[in-house]
Amino acid sequence: MSSVTIQNPGASLEAIQHHYDVSNEFYKLWLDRACTYSSALWEEGDTLDTAQLRKIDFHIENSRAKGVDRVLDIGCGWGSTLDRLVDKYDVRQAIGLSLSETQTQWIRDRKNPQIQVHLESWSEHSPTEPYDAIISIGAFEHFAKLHQTSQQKIAGYREFFQRCHQWLNPGSYLSLQTIAYGNSKPEDFSEFMANEIFPDTDLPRLSEIVEACEHLFEIVTLRNDRACYERTCRAWLANLKQNREAAVRLVGEETVARYEKYLQVSIVGFYSGKLVLLRMALRRLDRPYRPLKRRQG
Template sequence: MSKTRATAGYKGVSQAAAQRHYDVSDDFFRIWQGPDLNYAAAMWEDGDDTLEAAQARKTAYLIEQANVRPGSRVLDVGCGYGYELRTLVEKYQVAEAVGITLSEAGVDYLHKQDLPRCEVRLENYVDHRPRTPYDAIISVEAMEHFARPGLSGRSKIRSYRTFFERCHRMLRPDGRMTVQTITWGHRFPLNIQILSDLYLATSIYPECNPPFATEIMHACDGLFDVLELRNDRDHYARTAQMWVDRLRDDREHAAELIGRKKAMAFERCMGTAVQAFTEGWLTLHRFTFRPLPVRLRPARRFLVNNVLGRGGTPKT
């Protein structure tokens, strides 16, 4: 089977792989993520900041960058345990917040919360069909799951473009979209220990492969303008360090909940993340997008670059 046919119709991470990672134990995740079960990088300030305050700041940043207002309809792609959904309905008074996820545990958890004006679906974004376009779309660390290891760079970009095409259709012309995602950096040191840690990470995060920022820019070309872009890898390093510290402090309880081997694998994986984001072989990007009024084909770079060069040097 050719690569083209093998990747045709690819929808990102399978539901089985997503559930293998996320449907472990709510109580285990609560040990290190805190009571809000916020499984993403926070946004820190200097000084004695707390994890809970930094997570609330991150969520507020993403929601406000998406220009959410009272009465808005908002889609959360990869909603997890619903921290953003709760914030949207409780603090921003949206008319409707829709969350989609591949985690049964997340859906069950949110259904028990019975949040007003909130709908949660066990669904892939590719299959989502809104009743009417959304005013805003938010996606927090879901894009890492849109391409599996082993895909070529071209296939990865094709997968990300599917995401941007779907979001362009689901978003109002004056809407906004914010995306927070882990990305590969450009300081990747190859040694046995790092490769071993990355191999372990593939068992904790099956079918997961972060994008390069350049792949995202290529994939959204002709569909969205990038209004703002932040590289906050130091924020992820600090978040992961907090997670590691909490796991170590309650190591025995974690082992009781999911088994010692798996608990230690999570702890080692989080420790590797601290090093990865500190040294820059992983980064964290926060994007703010605005849809283009008309969908365009990606720019023909070869044509543009060479046409501009044909005239030679202008005479003064």
């Protein structure tokens, strides 16, 4: 089941830590109670907490993970999906990958024997047993570097899908959530986001994801929930503003102002459709593709 390590085609460890290792206490001031750092799934009457749980439940159901043995969460953040898998969905073992030191330490400190977390990229992961389901929420955004050509990005994404295919049991599902370029191109985006918020990182286009997973996964469902991300960013920004003084004490005025600007830019991006939020259920194709033989005559 193990795999050969390839060079991570996406954002480096340093780039990821630049963003995610600012301070756990800082993120706790404006994320939901479980520190989920990706778009929630909103319905009428939701709070940020309930909308985040709805999103996690959606992916657990999408990946058919209820009651299974082993689930991999690629880009597990502070572990809210790992917790939910073992606490509410009877999963025996939940394994998370993250490139953030503070996130992995935070999860280890909770000492849940059913949860394992590795400080490694998916490109270094080498499991000894297969998985029954894979979930990846809000990490695919980091799987390509800025200024790569579309063909280079597709090659990196294909490597990711090949790994997932190799690690999954036959008939199993990958549930994927990612931001993607919508009615826009990379050059429309500000240097500010690339240099100061998510260095070394570039977003996918839907067409690149589709090409990269072809003949490895069947796309079973696909939704664009960009309004959900707009609302999530609004909720995060409101929380940050409400806790501004505490945030400035923790990380300083400059960092808080930078995060406020990043959330405002994101709200406009999702509102205008320049950014979209994709949620996909992908079923592993169990038979490798073979061209149909043409009948003679």
